[in-house]
Amino acid sequence: MKNSIYVFLLGLVFCLSCQTQEFEQGRELYLFYCSSCHLESGQGLRSLYPPLAESDYLAKYNETVPCIIRKGMEGKIIVNGKDYNAPMAAMPKITAFEITNIMNFINKSWGNDLPYVKFVDVKNKLEECK
Amino acid sequence: MNSKTYLSFVFFVAILLCSILSCEEPPKKVALSTGPLPILGEKEEIDGVMNYHSVAPFKFVNQYGDTITEKTFADKAYVVDYFFTSCPTICPKVKEQELLIYDTFKDNNNLSLLSVSIDPKYDKVERLKWYADKLEVEKGNWHFVTGDKDFIYDIADDFFHIAIEDQDVPGGFDHDGRLVLVDKNKHIRSFCNGLDEKDVERFIGDIKNLLSEK
Numbered sequence: 001m002k003n004s005i006y007v008f009l010l011g012l013v014f015c016l017s018c019q020t021q022e023f024e025q026g027r028e029l030y031l032f033y034c035s036s037c038h039l040e041s042g043q044g045l046r047s048l049y050p051p052l053a054e055s056d057y058l059a060k061y062n063e064t065v066p067c068i069i070r071k072g073m074e075g076k077i078i079v080n081g082k083d084y085n086a087p088m089a090a091m092p093k094i095t096a097f098e099i100t101n102i103m104n105f106i107n108k109s110w111g112n113d114l115p116y117v118k119f120v121d122v123k124n125k126l127e128e129c130k
Numbered sequence: 131m132n133s134k135t136y137l138s139f140v141f142f143v144a145i146l147l148c149s150i151l152s153c154e155e156p157p158k159k160v161a162l163s164t165g166p167l168p169i170l171g172e173k174e175e176i177d178g179v180m181n182y183h184s185v186a187p188f189k190f191v192n193q194y195g196d197t198i199t200e201k202t203f204a205d206k207a208y209v210v211d212y213f214f215t216s217c218p219t220i221c222p223k224v225k226e227q228e229l230l231i232y233d234t235f236k237d238n239n240n241l242s243l244l245s246v247s248i249d250p251k252y253d254k255v256e257r258l259k260w261y262a263d264k265l266e267v268e269k270g271n272w273h274f275v276t277g278d279k280d281f282i283y284d285i286a287d288d289f290f291h292i293a294i295e296d297q298d299v300p301g302g303f304d305h306d307g308r309l310v311l312v313d314k315n316k317h318i319r320s321f322c323n324g325l326d327e328k329d330v331e332r333f334i335g336d337i338k339n340l341l342s343e344k
Contacts, residue, residue, distance in 0.1 A: 035223075036218065036220060036222055036223060037218070037222050039222065039223065039226060045226060046229070046264060046265050046266045047264045047265070047266055048222070048261070048264035048265060049222060086264070089218050
């Protein structure tokens with residue numbers, strides 16, 4: 001009996017020991033879909049691509065992010081007082097599930113502490129995208 | 131607590147500590163080059179004289195509309211990459227690494243950067259100027275260039291670069307993320323993968339090494 005407790009605890013240790021990243025799926029998806037422009041650190045690229053890390057725009061317009069990811073974006077935006085005007089490509093095939101994971105990763109990474117988003121809210125939002 | 135339980139407990143804590151400590155990957159040391167950098171590419175001995183691969187003469191136009199030729203780099207080394215401004219894949223990451231090189235050698239007149247667009251139809255002078263400004267690159271040692279499309283694709287080989295127009299890849303052009311170091315004698319002396327930060331660190335070491343050559 002006692003042995004099985006230790007085996008269980010040992011298993012738990014191996015499971016938890018290296019899991020420092022909370023949103024592993026979101027991180028993988030972010031690296032695949034987003035990081036080539038916003039870069040791994042979410043810092044963006046100078047005045048070309050805006051940051052996602054500690055971005056006032058992201059905080060203010062968080063509920064529009066599902067549509068931005070799926071439909072892309074064009075025109076000038078101001079992020080942390082700086083103008084950005086490079087178009088963002090649309091990703092028509094990205095799923096609501098993937099977007100939810102990506103958003104939760106972004107919202108809690110690099111110093112961000114924005115609310116969790118729910119799959120059902122993202123799905124509903126996507127139906128309203130223009 | 132009997133001694134057996136105690137031992138198991140100690141064993142358990144030891145395993146716990148080991149597994150937590152092993153999570154931190156030790157930073158890899160980058161081996162920097164010492165001594166003269168080799169001259170890369172094919173070479174051939176003709177009448178007892180070694181002929182090394184060298185970059186053919188070229189003619190481009192940069193983001194200010196200035197003509198850029200091999201004479202622009204007559205007395206300086208330069209780093210060459212192939213890119214395009216609307217590239218949705220590897221270019222921003224490579225540009226991030228190039229900005230590191232740019233910042234490191236900003237005040238050194240013996241090194242330039244040459245970013246050659248493989249999309250000259252879209253990347254005209256004004257577009258390149260816009261892009262350079264967006265990267266916050268000041269007028270000086272970094273030339274973003276355009277030119278004759280066939281010429282750009284043909285000379286890619288000389289620069290150890292690959293450029294292929296392909297509608298099936300994102301953005302429409304396939305190319306590599308390599309950064310290539312050319313010396314003032316038109317010889318290629320080093321290159322790196324512009325997507326690999328450690329490799330770029332080694333490459334910056336190679337640039338310093340080359341610039342210290344007499």
